[in-house]
Amino acid sequence: MNLFPEIHQLMRSPLDFVHILDEIPLGILVMDKDLRVVHLNRFFQALTGFSLDMARGIPCKNVLRSSACIINCPVLATHRKNRSISCTSDIINTDRQKLPVRITTAQIMDTHGHFTGYMETIEDLRSSATNDPEKNVAYSFANIIGRSRKMEKIFQTLPMLAQSDASILITGETGTGKDLVAEAVHQTSQRAGGPFIKINCGALPATLLESEIFGHMKGAFTGAVENKPGRFKLAHNGTIFLTEIGDLPLPLQVKLLTFLDDRIIYPLGATKGFNANVRIIAATHRDLEYMVSIGKFRKDLLFRLNVARVHLPPLRERGADIRLLLDHFLNYYTKKQGKKINGFSETALSVLLNYTYEGNIRELKNIMEYAVNVVQGTRIEADNLPAYILDHEPVQRVSKMPAAEDVPNTQSEQLPISPPPQPEETGQTWPSVERQMIMDALKTSRGKKNKAAQILGMSRSTLWRKIKAYQIE
Amino acid sequence: MILHKIAIPILGEEIVPRFDLTTEVIILTTAKFSGIQDKKIIVLPRSSSDELCHTLLAQEINTLICGAIEDEYYEFLKWKKLEVFDGVSGAWIHAFERWQAQTLNSGDILFTRMVEGNLI
Numbered sequence: 001m002n003l004f005p006e007i008h009q010l011m012r013s014p015l016d017f018v019h020i021l022d023e024i025p026l027g028i029l030v031m032d033k034d035l036r037v038v039h040l041n042r043f044f045q046a047l048t049g050f051s052l053d054m055a056r057g058i059p060c061k062n063v064l065r066s067s068a069c070i071i072n073c074p075v076l077a078t079h080r081k082n083r084s085i086s087c088t089s090d091i092i093n094t095d096r097q098k099l100p101v102r103i104t105t106a107q108i109m110d111t112h113g114h115f116t117g118y119m120e121t122i123e124d125l126r127s128s129a130t131n132d133p134e135k136n137v138a139y140s141f142a143n144i145i146g147r148s149r150k151m152e153k154i155f156q157t158l159p160m161l162a163q164s165d166a167s168i169l170i171t172g173e174t175g176t177g178k179d180l181v182a183e184a185v186h187q188t189s190q191r192a193g194g195p196f197i198k199i200n201c202g203a204l205p206a207t208l209l210e211s212e213i214f215g216h217m218k219g220a221f222t223g224a225v226e227n228k229p230g231r232f233k234l235a236h237n238g239t240i241f242l243t244e245i246g247d248l249p250l251p252l253q254v255k256l257l258t259f260l261d262d263r264i265i266y267p268l269g270a271t272k273g274f275n276a277n278v279r280i281i282a283a284t285h286r287d288l289e290y291m292v293s294i295g296k297f298r299k300d301l302l303f304r305l306n307v308a309r310v311h312l313p314p315l316r317e318r319g320a321d322i323r324l325l326l327d328h329f330l331n332y333y334t335k336k337q338g339k340k341i342n343g344f345s346e347t348a349l350s351v352l353l354n355y356t357y358e359g360n361i362r363e364l365k366n367i368m369e370y371a372v373n374v375v376q377g378t379r380i381e382a383d384n385l386p387a388y389i390l391d392h393e394p395v396q397r398v399s400k401m402p403a404a405e406d407v408p409n410t411q412s413e414q415l416p417i418s419p420p421p422q423p424e425e426t427g428q429t430w431p432s433v434e435r436q437m438i439m440d441a442l443k444t445s446r447g448k449k450n451k452a453a454q455i456l457g458m459s460r461s462t463l464w465r466k467i468k469a470y471q472i473e
Numbered sequence: 474m475i476l477h478k479i480a481i482p483i484l485g486e487e488i489v490p491r492f493d494l495t496t497e498v499i500i501l502t503t504a505k506f507s508g509i510q511d512k513k514i515i516v517l518p519r520s521s522s523d524e525l526c527h528t529l530l531a532q533e534i535n536t537l538i539c540g541a542i543e544d545e546y547y548e549f550l551k552w553k554k555l556e557v558f559d560g561v562s563g564a565w566i567h568a569f570e571r572w573q574a575q576t577l578n579s580g581d582i583l584f585t586r587m588v589e590g591n592l593i
Contacts, residue, residue, distance in 0.1 A: 032589045057586025057593045062490050062562035065541040070484070070494045092491060092541035094560060094580070459531040 005039075025193055025237060027101075027122030030108070035060050035075060038117065046195035046234040047101075047124055049094025053226050064120070066091045068103055075118050078105040088125065095198070100125040126183075127192035144180055145328055148318040154181075154310060161308050162188040167260070169245075169305045170283040172312030175360030178283040179243060181310060186239040191279055194238030197231045202247030210252055211268055220269025232265045232276050239279045245305070246286030246297065253298045260304045280305065315357040315364065325361060326352055329368035330380070337372055347382040355389050374455050376444060383444070387436040435470040438463065442472070474504050479572065480534040481565045482525070483514075488565050492542035493522040499565060500532060507573070522546045529555065538568045538577070 006014035018039075021028050027044035031037055037055040040063075045051050050063050061069035068074050068089035078085045086104040093099060102123040110116045146155075161168055162185045170178045179198070186196045199213055215230025232240060242248070248256065259265055260280070264273035282305045291297035315322060326344070334341045344352065348371075357363050367386060375384045382390060437456065445451035453463040479502075481488060482495035489495050495517065502511035515532075517524060526546055529537060536556045550557050561568050563583025571577035586593045 034587070034590070036587055036589075038588055054582065057588050058562065058582055058584040062540070062582070062584070065490045067491065067494055070489065070491060092493075092543060096542060096544035096547055096559070098543050457527070457530070459533060461533065462530070 027120075027124070029060060029064065029120040029122065031060050031075070031118045031120070033115070033117055035073075035118070037063055042229065042234060042236070043195065044122060045229070046197060046238070047093065047099070047122060048091060051226075051228070060120070064091055064103075064122070065093075066101065066103060074103055074105045075120065078107060078118065082107070091122070124193075124195075126196070127187045144177055144184060145324060146318060146321045147324060148313075148321045150313045150318060151321060154312070157310065158185060159188060161185060161310070163190070164308070165190070165279055166307040167280045167282070167305050168308045168310060169288075169302075170281065170310045170312065171288070172283075172285065173314045173360055174285045175357075175362030176312035176314060177361055178285075178312060179241070181312065182239075182241045182243075182281045182283060185281060186241070186279075189239070189279070191238050195235050196239050196241065197235040198241045198243060199231050200243050201252075202244035206249040206252060209249070210255070213252070214255065214265050215267035215270075217267055217269035220267075224269070228267070230265065230267055232259070232278055233267075233274055235278045236274075236276050237278075239281055242280065242282040244284060245282040246284035246288055246291060250296075250298070253301050257298060257301045257304060260301075315360045322353055322357070322364070325364055326368065329365050330372065333369050333372035339372060339375070340378055341372065341375060341380060342378050344380045345382065348380045348385060351382055351385060351390060373457065374441070374444075376455075383440060387433050387440070431470070434466070435472065438466055438470065439472060476510065477503050477536065478532065478534045479503065479536045479538060479569065480529055480532065481538045481568065482540070483565050486564050486566070488538065488540050488561055488563060488568060490540040490562065492525065492539045492546065492559075494520045495525055495539075496520050498525065498528065500534070501569060503573075509569075526550060536572065538565070538572060 005017040007017050007020070008014050018041075021039070021041035022043075024041060025043055027047045028039075028041040029037060029044055030039040036057055037060055040050065040052055040055055048063065048065070055063040060075070061073070066089045068087055072087075074085045074087050084104060084106040086102060088100065088102050090098050090100050102125055104121045104123075106119050107115055108117045108119050144151075144155075146152075158181070168182075168185060170181050172178055182198075183196060186192065199209075201209065204212060211224075211228060211230070213231050215228045215233055216224050218224055218227050242256075259276075263275060263277070265276050266273045288297050288302050292299045292302055315325075326349075330341065330343070352367070355367075359366075367389060370386050371380045371384045375381070438452070441452040441455040442449075444455060449463055449467075450460055453460045456463060458466075478500060480498050480500050482492055482498045483489055484495075484497070489497075496519070498515050498517070500513050500515060501509050503509055515528060517528065522543065526549060529550065530553060534555060536558070537550060538558045538561050540560065540562060542557070542559045547557060547559060558568075558572070558577050558579050558581075560580040561577070561583070563581075567583040568577060568581070571581065571583070
């Protein structure tokens with residue numbers, strides 16, 4: 001949809017309204033009297049994921065998706081009180097992220113002073129939420145926790161890197177917190193007020209990825225029915241985070257390299273470039289040097305990205321941090337679940353400290369969530385831990401980062417309850433682990449199926465079906 | 474005949490824009506992709522993603538059609554083998570009809586688009 005509204009009589013020639021709105025570093029939403037979306041700016045799109053084409057003409061609460069919209073609509077309050085209203089709230093964007101925001105609403109009047117609609121400005125509060133002193137913990141930077149020597153070194157480096165504008169390459173195994181570091185660097189940098197846009201280079205096929213990153217013009221290819229700004233343009237004056245950069249296809253590596261050289265993006269089919277002021281943070285769990293040696297990754301791109309490098313050590317190399325993290329997540333989930341748990345039994349602690357955590361902090365976090373969910377008493381016992389870690393024999397493995405051809409992308413998403421273990425890691429299949437979990441729950445509940453179902457977080461009928469399927473007598 | 478259960482968190486006649494702020498959920502039972510065999514509305518005592526997830530599992534829901542949902546809960550429900558169409562907005566009945574016709578996608582906007590009273 002191409003709209004070219006203009007502002008007249010402010011300067012000698014008419015002004016481009018869309019361009020003015022796009023340069024404001026706040027999300028802006030313009031609505032009619034019926035709260036239907038009329039216009040939104042680039043920052044709003046970066047924040048929520050909704051483009052003007054997607055949002056125009058639909059009720060604003062379905063675009064902003066803020067809790068304030070449902071609990072106490074600030075726009076209607078503005079109308080009732082006939083004045084501007086400001087409130088803090090949260091939104092869920094199209095990437096399914098919940099973000100803290102400040103919403104300010106105002107009425108719009110026409111030249112005769114007649115009320116014609118509303119305007120909302122949305123301020124991203126992620127940076128101020130991170131700097132909240134109550135949330136800061138000792139031995140931490142933003143939300144990253146650790147007191148091992150390796151992490152201390154990182155904590156000393158990160159604030160300096162944040163203040164610079166250099167490109168950063170974050171490496172480390174899956175689950176070591178690369179995303180967290182990238183976001184923390186952005187939130188503590190000068191660009192904190194700007195957008196933080198994340199692109200997973202391994203999540204989309206090459207053709208889609210190019211249009212997603214660099215954008216396209218209407219008619220550039222079959223199906224390009226509208227102009228798409230691309231993530232680089234959305235990240236203007238902010239930070240772009242390219243995660244899984246090792247999975248970026250070679251042709252796109254060339255295009256990214258060109259951007260890093262001249263800082264101009266050319267959307268597909270565009271004749272004019274856009275000068276994007278963007279800081280680049282890239283991350284990968286792959287060994288990029290090895291990928292360069294086998295021709296899977298461009299050497300010059302590696303040099304460009306590798307201005308500053310942060311290597312996050314795997315958990316097994318972080319010594320005392322395991323205990324710190326266990327206590328942290330125990331405390332976190334205990335509060336979240338509203339339980340009273342004082343700590344770990346000696347056996348449970350010994351199992352947890354000797355486990356190798358191939359999935360690093362993500363795995364540790366999931367194990368703690370599982371344990372807090374199933375524990376009945378005031379201490380985490382060994383029985384409350386997932387069965388697969390009890391059978392685990394501690395093996396010290398050599399740290400190895402895979403190249404693209406060695407291992408498919410195995411980065412798993414975090415789940416509220418411990419995910420099924422990978423058969424190749426534990427030698428067990430999910431059904432055998434689930435059978436064991438059901439038996440453990442039945443033992444704990446002394447055969448009472450209602451209670452066992454509660455422990456397992458499944459309905460009684462599901463439990464009954466599974467008992468039959470696994471032939472548990 | 475295999476029955477299929479669809480849950481849609483609602484606010485009046487529309488899909489509630491936020492899964493975590495749901496206090497009412499409509500549960501429709503169908504033979505897969507055919508007409509509604511049973512319809513009931515569950516009113517929740519308070520809005521909570523955790524409790525709603527528990528309700529969906531307890532009710533043995535096969536498909537969830539909802540508005541915005543946090544990734545943590547989306548992944549959890551997918552892991553629990555629910556088919557999830559998220560980011561859907563508009564009247565719940567239209568979403569259900571699209572699901573029946575097998576044309577529903579996540580992110581579908583089913584509202585009639587209007588600006589200042591005019592269709593666009």
